[in-house]
Amino acid sequence: MLLTRSLRFAPRSLVSTRLLSFTQADQPRVRIGSTAPNFQVDTTHGKIDFHEFIGNNWTILFSHPKDFTPICTTELGAFSRLKPEFDKRGVKLIGLSVEDVDSHKAWIKDIEDIEKQKFQFPIIADGKREVAFKYDMVTEEDFKNLESGLIATIRSVFIIDPLKKVRAMVIYPPSIGRNTSEILRTIDALQLADKKGVVTPVDWQLGDDVIIPPTVSDEAAKEKFGEFKKVKPYLRYTSSK
Template sequence: MATIRLGDVSPNFTAQSTEGIINFHDWLGDGWGILFSHPADYTPVCTTELGTVAKYKAEFDKRNVKVVALSVDGLESHKGWINDINETQNTTVNFPIIADEDRKVSELYDMIHPNADDKLTVRSVFVIGPDKKVKLIITYPASTGRNFDELLRVIDSLQLTAYRKLATPANWKSGEDCVISPSVTNAEIPELFPKGYREIKPYLRMTPQPD
């Protein structure tokens, strides 16, 4: 089984979901995507996570990001779990959940870690760009709920830096100053970053976030 690394093309697959059959690359279209996995249905931490994702849908839509969840349980189980999520989290699940009973997708994305559990998926997150390449991978333990504010922050950074010669510093949030890539010469800065810049060190130059 191949390990997926940053920059790899995300493996394509066709699978059953709570919103019908999904061909992953076709479903993503020309936008961004998040694929995230859950060990099983009716798990407490994941119930809170799926409820949170439903509440964040407008934020993901604003960034042209589609979200899809996955667990190794079947469609009927998913549908019952969605009822619980909607009830306990005071929301409506508004994204598909893949039924991966044959673990085909889990194996494809290396989500079964035998040292953690040889039957259930670990809690992985993959952010995928419009070029279908993997931009971010995070794997969480079962006991720690995911931080979706952090995922939005990372997507803001990825979308900003994908097309500009910029990086984002520690704890950066959208609207704050950015780091100019070392490949940019000082002579190129006025054209690329007309808002100007501060040179802290020759290798550390800050510029306001472009519009």
């Protein structure tokens, strides 16, 4: 994917002016368990304060290298198709790309034409690279040039809980499309873990057995979960239902 090369010839109107100071020392440290950095931006649904947008919901924030790019178009189409599934889980979706709102809205028309359905969640206009900076959404090389021209965000996904805590992160380079089913599976695992105090094994799917954490004694496990299968003292399975 020759995205980086093509961006060099982007129209001057797409190149952001120097509006922020991007230094490593000022960059928030976004880790699992940290509070998701807040920001105020324009989106295709109007201006938002991100923490107010989250409210008391789970939220998925995901970035895209550029509008009107092929992989991003397929990804946004997939998220659009899966929105009813995220809605069932109380999860809000919000995308991001570095172009302006008018560009996003034109791009959405293409996505709706392909998917044959209405596109219903907002896309952030991050022309100042403020969100890309706060969430460290760029490569090491691009970070050094963040103020000097059009920089593509890599494919970052942040799963944020109702307490505004980052619970999971997935990061891909621009050339690889994301797996939306895996993102949905991660939401299921996180919500189940919070609800039942369990953890999930490799390749777990909704409805599969789960693992009792080693910090729970056999006596406490029997009282809390009822029957369980003990493979090793530290590996005990129980039903997720």
